[in-house]
Amino acid sequence: MSMSQEKLESFRRAFPPSRGVEEIPGQDIPTFQVERELLPELARRLKDDPDFDFKMLSDVCGVDWPERQARFDVVYHLYSLTHNHRLRLKVPVSEQDAVVPSVYGVWRAADWFEREVFDMFGVRFSGHPNLKRILCHPSFQGHALRKDYDPGQRWLLREGEQDEPSWAREVQEDEDHFETQVLNLGPSHPATHGTLRTVVRLDGEVITRAECEIGYLHRCFEKMSERHTWNQIIPYTDRLNYCSAMMNGVGYALAVEKLLGVEAPPRAQVIRVILSELSRIMDHIVCIGANLNDVGAMTPFLYVYQAREEIYSLLEACAGGRLTISYVRVGGLANDVPEGFEEAVRYLLRRIPPLVDDMERLITENRIFRQRTEGIGKLSAAEAVDWGWTGPCLRASGVPYDVRKTNPYLGYETYDFKVPIATTGDTYARYLVRVEEIRQSLKIVEQALKRLAPGPIITDNHHVALPPKEKVYTEMEALIWHFKLIMEGMKVPKGEVYGFTEGANGELGFYTISDGGGSPYRLHCRPPCFAVFQAYPHMLEGHMIADSIAILGSLNIIAGELDR
Amino acid sequence: MRNTDVVVCDPKPLRFWQRFYLVEVLKGLGVTLRHFLGNLFGRKYTVTVEWPEVKREYSDRLRGRHVLLTREDGSPRCVACYMCETACPADCIHIEAEEDPTSTVEWEKRPKVFNIDLLRCVFCGLCVDACPKEAIIMTRHHEMAFTGREEAVATIDTLLQKGPIDRIDLGYRPYYGRESRPITLPIPVRVEPAPKAPRPDLAATP
Ligand code: SF4
Ligand code: SF4
Numbered sequence: 001m002s003m004s005q006e007k008l009e010s011f012r013r014a015f016p017p018s019r020g021v022e023e024i025p026g027q028d029i030p031t032f033q034v035e036r037e038l039l040p041e042l043a044r045r046l047k048d049d050p051d052f053d054f055k056m057l058s059d060v061c062g063v064d065w066p067e068r069q070a071r072f073d074v075v076y077h078l079y080s081l082t083h084n085h086r087l088r089l090k091v092p093v094s095e096q097d098a099v100v101p102s103v104y105g106v107w108r109a110a111d112w113f114e115r116e117v118f119d120m121f122g123v124r125f126s127g128h129p130n131l132k133r134i135l136c137h138p139s140f141q142g143h144a145l146r147k148d149y150d151p152g153q154r155w156l157l158r159e160g161e162q163d164e165p166s167w168a169r170e171v172q173e174d175e176d177h178f179e180t181q182v183l184n185l186g187p188s189h190p191a192t193h194g195t196l197r198t199v200v201r202l203d204g205e206v207i208t209r210a211e212c213e214i215g216y217l218h219r220c221f222e223k224m225s226e227r228h229t230w231n232q233i234i235p236y237t238d239r240l241n242y243c244s245a246m247m248n249g250v251g252y253a254l255a256v257e258k259l260l261g262v263e264a265p266p267r268a269q270v271i272r273v274i275l276s277e278l279s280r281i282m283d284h285i286v287c288i289g290a291n292l293n294d295v296g297a298m299t300p301f302l303y304v305y306q307a308r309e310e311i312y313s314l315l316e317a318c319a320g321g322r323l324t325i326s327y328v329r330v331g332g333l334a335n336d337v338p339e340g341f342e343e344a345v346r347y348l349l350r351r352i353p354p355l356v357d358d359m360e361r362l363i364t365e366n367r368i369f370r371q372r373t374e375g376i377g378k379l380s381a382a383e384a385v386d387w388g389w390t391g392p393c394l395r396a397s398g399v400p401y402d403v404r405k406t407n408p409y410l411g412y413e414t415y416d417f418k419v420p421i422a423t424t425g426d427t428y429a430r431y432l433v434r435v436e437e438i439r440q441s442l443k444i445v446e447q448a449l450k451r452l453a454p455g456p457i458i459t460d461n462h463h464v465a466l467p468p469k470e471k472v473y474t475e476m477e478a479l480i481w482h483f484k485l486i487m488e489g490m491k492v493p494k495g496e497v498y499g500f501t502e503g504a505n506g507e508l509g510f511y512t513i514s515d516g517g518g519s520p521y522r523l524h525c526r527p528p529c530f531a532v533f534q535a536y537p538h539m540l541e542g543h544m545i546a547d548s549i550a551i552l553g554s555l556n557i558i559a560g561e562l563d564r
Numbered sequence: 565m566r567n568t569d570v571v572v573c574d575p576k577p578l579r580f581w582q583r584f585y586l587v588e589v590l591k592g593l594g595v596t597l598r599h600f601l602g603n604l605f606g607r608k609y610t611v612t613v614e615w616p617e618v619k620r621e622y623s624d625r626l627r628g629r630h631v632l633l634t635r636e637d638g639s640p641r642c643v644a645c646y647m648c649e650t651a652c653p654a655d656c657i658h659i660e661a662e663e664d665p666t667s668t669v670e671w672e673k674r675p676k677v678f679n680i681d682l683l684r685c686v687f688c689g690l691c692v693d694a695c696p697k698e699a700i701i702m703t704r705h706h707e708m709a710f711t712g713r714e715e716a717v718a719t720i721d722t723l724l725q726k727g728p729i730d731r732i733d734l735g736y737r738p739y740y741g742r743e744s745r746p747i748t749l750p751i752p753v754r755v756e757p758a759p760k761a762p763r764p765d766l767a768a769t770p
Contacts, residue, residue, distance in 0.1 A: 232653040235688040299596060309611040310749055317747035320625035320702075320736040326688045334693070338623065340746030347749045361595050365582050374575065400570045418571040432573045440571075469738040472696050479696060486647045486694045 007085065010051055015042060024090070028258065028497045029077075031088040036100050039091055043106040046078060046087070054078040054087060055385050057103065058531075059498075059509055060113035061524040062121040064147045071095040072123050075511070076103070077498055077526075081385065081399065084406050088498065093123060102128040109388030112534040120145035120222075135215040135563060138163050144220050151223055165199050165211040180208075183545070187216050191294045191549045194559025198537065198548070205544050210537035217563040225523040229489025230256055230330055233523070238324035240525060241561040243286045244279035244504045246272075246315070248561075249328030254409055255499025255510035256330045259492050262464055267455040268332040269410050273448045274345060275315065275327070276410075277441040281352065282308045283504030283556070284392070284434040291431065291553030292363060295372050300359040307352045314344050330490065331465045332458025345449055349442060356438055364435070373427035377539050377551035380425060388531035391506025393555060396433045397425035403502035415444050427554040464490050489518025505529045505556055527561040611750065621752045624745045627687045627736040628706040630680055632723045633699055639664075640724060641699035642678065643671040651694035656684035671697075678720040682708060689736045701737035 008030055015021040020035030021042070034042055046054045059077040070092035078087045091100055102125035104110045114125045115134040122143040125131055133140065137157040142149050168182050180203050187197040195216035201209040221240065225233050237252045238245040250272050257263060264272070285308045289301035312322045318337050319327035327334050363369050379389075384397040394401055402419045404412040420436035422429035458465045462481040471478035492514040500509040509526030532555050540548050581587050602608035613620050633641045644661035660677035667673070691700055710716040725732065 228653055232651070232690065235653050235686055235690070303599065303609070306609060306611045310751075313749060313751045314747065316626065317623035318625070320623070320627040320689055321687065324686065324688070326690075334689070335625075338625070338745070338747045340748055344747050344749045351749075358595050358599070362592050365576075365578065365588070366592070367578065367582065367585065367588065370575070370578070405569055419569055420571050420573050422572065422574050424574060428575055432575065436571060436573045466693060469698075473698070482696060483647070486651050 004083075004085070007051060007083070014045065027088065029086045029088050031090065033090045033092065036091050036093060039089075039103065040101050040106070042089070043103045047106055052087075053080045053082045055081055055382075057107035057109040057113075057388055058086075058390070058500075058507060059511065059524070059526040060103075060110055060117060061511060061526075062117040062123055062145065063513065063522050064121060064145065066147045068092075069094060072098060072121055074100050074117060074123060077509070077511070081401055086498075098123045099126050100124070101126050102131075104128055107388070108386045109531055109534070112530060113388075116530075119143070122146070132163070133215075135218040135220075137161070137215065144223055149223075151220070151227070163213050165209075167201065167209060167211075168199055185545075185548065187213075191552065193290055193553075194557065194562070196533075196557060196559060196562070198540075200540065200545070200548070202545065205546075207540045207543055207545060207548060210540040210548075212533065212537050214533070214559075215563050217559040219564070221525060221564040222523055225520050227519065229518050230492060230520065231485075231490070233520070234328060234330075235324065235326045238326055239560050240527065240564065241283070241503060241505065241508075241529075241558045242323055243558055244276075244283035245323060245325050246275045246279040246327060247283075247501065247503050248508065249326070250276055250410070251499065251501040251503060251508045252510050253328045253330050254501060255497055255512045256492065258497045258499050259495055259512055259514055260330070260464060260490075261493075262331050262459050262461055264332045265456045265459060266451075267336075267453060268457045270448050270451050270453075271318075271333060271337055271457070272328070273410050273412070273415075274445050274452075275318065277444045277448070278311045278314070278345075278348065280441050280504050281438050282311050284438050287504075287553070287556035288359070288431060288434055291427075291550070292369075294549050294553045295369065297363060297366075297369065300362050303355050303362075304359050307348070307355050310348060310351060314341075314348065317341075317344070329458060329465065331461065332456070336457045342449060342452060345445060349446055349449075352438070352442060356435065360435060364432070370428060372547075373431065373550055373554070374424075376427045376543065376547045377554060378424070378426045379535065379539060383535075384425065387535040389506065389535065390528050390531065391503070392433045392437060393430055393532050394506065395419065395421045396429040398423040403500055403507055407500070409501060412444075415447050417441075417444050427550050430554040491516060491518060492520075500526070503528055505532065505558070505561070525564055527564060529555070529557050529562050533557050533562060622704050622706075622735075623747060624704070624734060625736050626704040626706065627689045627702050628704045628733075629682070629702065629708060630691070630700055630718070630723055631703050631725050631732060632678065632720065633701060633729070634725045639666065640674060640678075640720070641697050642675050642695075643697055643699070644673040644675045644678075645696065647694045647696060648691035648700055651690045652685075653688060653690060654684045654686050656681040657691060675720060678723060680718045680723065681716065682718055683710075683713065683716045692736055692738065695738075698738060702735040704733045704735040 020038050022033040024031040024033055046052045056079040058079045061075050063073040065071060072093050074091045076089040093100055100123060102114055112134055114128055117123050118131055119133040119136055120143055139157050139161045140155045183200050183202055185198040185200060186192040187195040197213040199211050200207045221236055224236060234249055237248040240248045285304045289304050293301045315325050316322045319325035379397050381398045384394050398421055400419050400421045405419055417440045420433045422433050466485055467478035467481050472482045494514055494516040496513040498509055498511045500507050506528030508528055511524040512520055513522040515521040539551060599609050603610050635641055644659055646659055649657040649659050658679040659675050661673040662676040664672060664674040692702055
């Protein structure tokens with residue numbers, strides 16, 4: 001939802017063009033181009049003024065326009081939870097003087113997002129406390145998302161060149177603290193479930209400082225997107241959050257569909273809802289199961305995984321793959337669900353609740369589990385919003401933000417479901433919220449199943465979707481469309497949108513810019529767990545080393561999505 | 565958001581008997597025992613299979629190893645149009661075309677070289693969707709093992725269909741005019757016949 005007219009008007013009054021704020025009309029959300037000198041003041045005002053109340057910085061990213069004088073745009077996406085409105089700010093900078101004031105002091109969420117822009121574009125952020133590369137390693141040369149960067153280059157990371165926190169060496173020389181030591185958690189730790197490295201400084205068994213190093217799984221999804229056609233990107237989105245591949249594809253397709261102005265047919269939308277919600281269940285099952293496993297409760301993990309296995313069987317029957325399903329296409333789905341689909345979903349609706357009940361019987365009121373998780377990794381609502389948290393983790397801190405409710409897509413406004421929240425904001429609350437979300441998702445699936453009516457599964461707009469195969473084999477015109485779509489890719493009108501959906505981890509955003517060509521000019525993915533994970537080192541301080549594992553599991557960090 | 569849309573699931577305080585360790589342990593044991601007995605007499609909860617003796621069925625959309633279909637006379641249906649190569653997001657198809665001496669109005673080229681690097685392939689099926697001649701389709705063959713990178717590059721000889729179409733374990737392919745097999749959950753499993761003689765290398769070990 002965009003800002004109301006009067007709010008926009010008061011924004012224009014407060015920051016008139018004479019102060020270097022220029023409105024860019026005709027965008028999906030109100031967009032303003034801002035001089036960088038004004039940014040700190042503007043950001044402060046936008047956050048603190050109750051009229052605007054942009055408490056959440058959802059995303060920061062860069063865009064490269066090599067032919068422009070001010071070559072880079074730093075793009076900020078803001079969100080207000082109270083007014084449910086959004087704003088986009090663009091700060092242009094030139095290549096010679098690529099410095100922007102950091103907004104870390106206003107929103108802590110800027111921490112890693114600004115580092116990413118620095119890493120990918122070489123734009124510096126003055127006043128950022130720890131500005132260094134984040135996704136690429138320290139020996140990497142150049143900035144990968146600049147348009148003139150040749151993706152064929154290879155940079156070797158040699159022994160001894162890896163990233164070290166500046167404080168890691170200090171302590172070893174300090175002889176008074178012989179109890180203090182620096183420890184590496186990961187990158188290949190059994191409890192990290194993916195390659196993440198956390199360097200912690202211990203005082204006895206208590207963590208006094210921590211820093212994360214990520215990027216081990218970085219493959220520059222965004223650069224690859226610029227070199228592939230719009231539909232070829234679908235298999236790449238599967239590999240973002242691979243525990244719920246369906247939802248990434250849906251989120252991406254919805255963003256592109258928004259740009260194209262097409263809509264998937266009703267049947268495709270219902271199938272998308274059913275499979276997305278089943279994927280959400282799977283994702284929560286993985287998160288809870290792995291979290292329990294890490295704190296020493298193996299049995300429930302095996303129980304709930306039975307449900308996951310059966311959901312994978314269903315996905316495989318629909319799409320042909322289990323994990324990386326590539327089922328979604330822009331404008332609909334790759335093919336129709338097989339016969340027996342409804343019966344299979346009904347079977348799942350019968351099968352999943354008893355398994356979740358059994359897990360709950362073992363865990364929810366379990367004294368050992370509660371003592372390990374209650375009060376551990378606590379984050380208040382205000383802090384969680386400040387860090388840019390979304391999804392189950394934010395809701396466990398008491399903020400009822402769910403994109404399916406605030407900005408419904410795929411007809412979510414017509415489904416009857418509730419958003420689970422908890423107020424304590426600790427590891428146990430995150431568990432409770434996820435369990436309840438599984439039950440709510442089942443409710444949605446049940447309702448969606450009733451709406452499944454026969455019909456087409458992909459739009460018949462031949463500028464977007466491949467024509468049906470029987471026509472391709474027999475009709476010249478269909479063959480020509482087919483040929484053009486495959487060889488050139490669909491042509492997406494010039495423009496930009498920020499498409500966002502509720503992924504399993506929270507707000508999954510795709511900021512998409514098209515220059516009218518067959519592939520995106522720029523595709524930026526706002527990964528929910530990136531924002532969540534940047535708070536992790538700060539949450540660890542004061543906790544025991546064993547707690548760090550319990551907290552990590554409850555945050556559901558998926559390296560494929562984190563590192564992209 | 566309206567308040568009615570929210571459900572608060574805060575932790576409940578532990579009740580009196582929950583504070584006693586023993587009662588909860590016994591209740592928990594009840595759950596595990598039920599699963600144990602259910603699995604012992606009837607595999608009620610199990611989804612695991614004793615692979616490779618027992619295999620689970622896959623749907624006929626499974627995206628496994630590719631096959632290049634042939635025409636009735638045994639020549640490849642492929643007309644070397646490069647559409648699959650262009651559509652492939654992993655850049656793993658390599659085609660070289662040549663003039664087809666048997667060409668008709670319908671086609672004039674055929675592939676001289678058709679390589680798929682199965683180590684690069686992500687088995688997404690976009691090549692199948694792209695083919696205008698239904699020449700490339702996928703089978704359900706997915707248990708692949710190679711001893712070297714060169715071996716993992718499937719060439720036209722290994723890709724080309726051998727034998728009649730009903731002998732191929734058909735997987736992902738364009739759907740039209742045929743009924744696809746319905747899905748049933750739980751997925752059925754089939755027991756592979758035990759190998760006739762023990763493998764020599766296994767037999768040799770004491
Ligand atoms: S399945 Fe996908 S990755 Fe493999 S050859 Fe076909 S298009 Fe390429
Ligand atoms: S798309 Fe089909 S016909 Fe064209 S080159 Fe590929 S396999 Fe051959």
